[in-house]
Amino acid sequence: xxxxxxxxxxxxxxxxYKPQGVHKLENIDLRKLKKLxxxxxxxxxxxxQDQDQDGREECPICNYWYPVNNTASCCGARLxxxxxxxxxxxxxxxxxxxxxxxxxxPFSVRYLGCKTExxxxxxxxxxxxxxxxxxxxxxxxxxxxxQHQQQQQQQQQSSAAGALGELPPRQNSLQSLQSLxxxxxxxxxxxxxxxxxxxxxxxxxxxxxxxxxxxHTxxxxxxxxxxxxxxxxxxAAAASLQELxxxxxxxxxxxxxxxxxxxxxxxxRLAAQWWYLPADRTPQQQQQQQQQQxxxxxxxxxxxxxQQQQQQQQQQxxEQQQQWIDQLEQQQPQQQPQQQQQQQQAAELPEALFESQMxxxxxxxxxxxxxxxxxxxxxxxxxxxxxxxxxxAAEAAALVARQLPAWAPGAAAAAGAGTAATRAAAx
Numbered sequence: 001x002x003x004x005x006x007x008x009x010x011x012x013x014x015x016x017y018k019p020q021g022v023h024k025l026e027n028i029d030l031r032k033l034k035k036l037x038x039x040x041x042x043x044x045x046x047x048x049q050d051q052d053q054d055g056r057e058e059c060p061i062c063n064y065w066y067p068v069n070n071t072a073s074c075c076g077a078r079l080x081x082x083x084x085x086x087x088x089x090x091x092x093x094x095x096x097x098x099x100x101x102x103x104x105x106p107f108s109v110r111y112l113g114c115k116t117e118x119x120x121x122x123x124x125x126x127x128x129x130x131x132x133x134x135x136x137x138x139x140x141x142x143x144x145x146x147q148h149q150q151q152q153q154q155q156q157q158s159s160a161a162g163a164l165g166e167l168p169p170r171q172n173s174l175q176s177l178q179s180l181x182x183x184x185x186x187x188x189x190x191x192x193x194x195x196x197x198x199x200x201x202x203x204x205x206x207x208x209x210x211x212x213x214x215x216h217t218x219x220x221x222x223x224x225x226x227x228x229x230x231x232x233x234x235x236a237a238a239a240s241l242q243e244l245x246x247x248x249x250x251x252x253x254x255x256x257x258x259x260x261x262x263x264x265x266x267x268x269r270l271a272a273q274w275w276y277l278p279a280d281r282t283p284q285q286q287q288q289q290q291q292q293q294x295x296x297x298x299x300x301x302x303x304x305x306x307q308q309q310q311q312q313q314q315q316q317x318x319e320q321q322q323q324w325i326d327q328l329e330q331q332q333p334q335q336q337p338q339q340q341q342q343q344q345q346a347a348e349l350p351e352a353l354f355e356s357q358m359x360x361x362x363x364x365x366x367x368x369x370x371x372x373x374x375x376x377x378x379x380x381x382x383x384x385x386x387x388x389x390x391x392x393a394a395e396a397a398a399l400v401a402r403q404l405p406a407w408a409p410g411a412a413a414a415a416g417a418g419t420a421a422t423r424a425a426a427x
Contacts, residue, residue, distance in 0.1 A: 016044035022062050023086040043070050043081045043111050055254055059083055070109035075102040084109050117255060124248050131244055135237040
């Protein structure tokens, strides 16, 4: 039981069971948090990073990137374990906090692992929609502000014309300065006096700036400033949108590489397992295997040669077999005189046993207690057993000689040697 429970728990480093210092946490139960992490109820205390690397996801509360975050049970929002513990411990009483996203009570999280590809694609689409909506809102706000400014200018001009009478149309600073210089060409020399060209140029610039300031104050705030702010906001929004698209493209490439890596690992595992069946292979692999199984021309020639040799061995003439049988029959008459001699020796054995002084004393006592008839019966039984063994060996050798193939001469000689050995053992 203990082994099964320990195997179900995740194997993390000890540093992942303690907070990493993102928030200043007080009055927390580290043992309880460790049990929850081992039981896969909450995510571990991962080390935070400032940038997105290797498919990490961002916690919206602390703005750090983690490998895996928790999922809120109420609204499905994602947040890290340290932010969740901070929300629960900072509330009074502890553990009764509300969800920081949807404000629902009670606030609990689940550890569901990494996001799926569908969830990541949905989030990318939502971010793109939000960025486009922000850009559209900025453009509409800038357009409405420019229209409102133009309406105010028109109202001011109409009110001033009604109060002071008909006035000449207001010109901008550059046009008023050019008209002044064309109407009175010597006024600048009288004002500047005998100075060099650089000081004259500086004086002209100051005069032009003063005229422009006067014209600007007379006409209040023009639409150029508003257009500039709108262009700045639009450029910033376009840059953020471009950065978001680049990030999405990088994440998509990382996902494709990870998918290819997983496919390669699965193929290697399947190839390494014993239950990998040939039916699971691709048609190309099956064709290669069939081509490998087809024998080459050299192999076919070798097979034909071996078949011919076997046929020649089987078609040997029966004369050789008959010769072997005749040899065995000739050996049998030679063995009969030897058997007769052995029987005579067995009949003479009791007397030799009585006369022998090499036998132990207890054996001689037993032999002395037996009669001559009993001794003769014992010796006859032994001689009969030896003769039966020799006859059986001879019949077996003849039977083997009849059924032997082409390599029988050596075997027949071995059989003859075997019969001789059995005869010697019996004697």
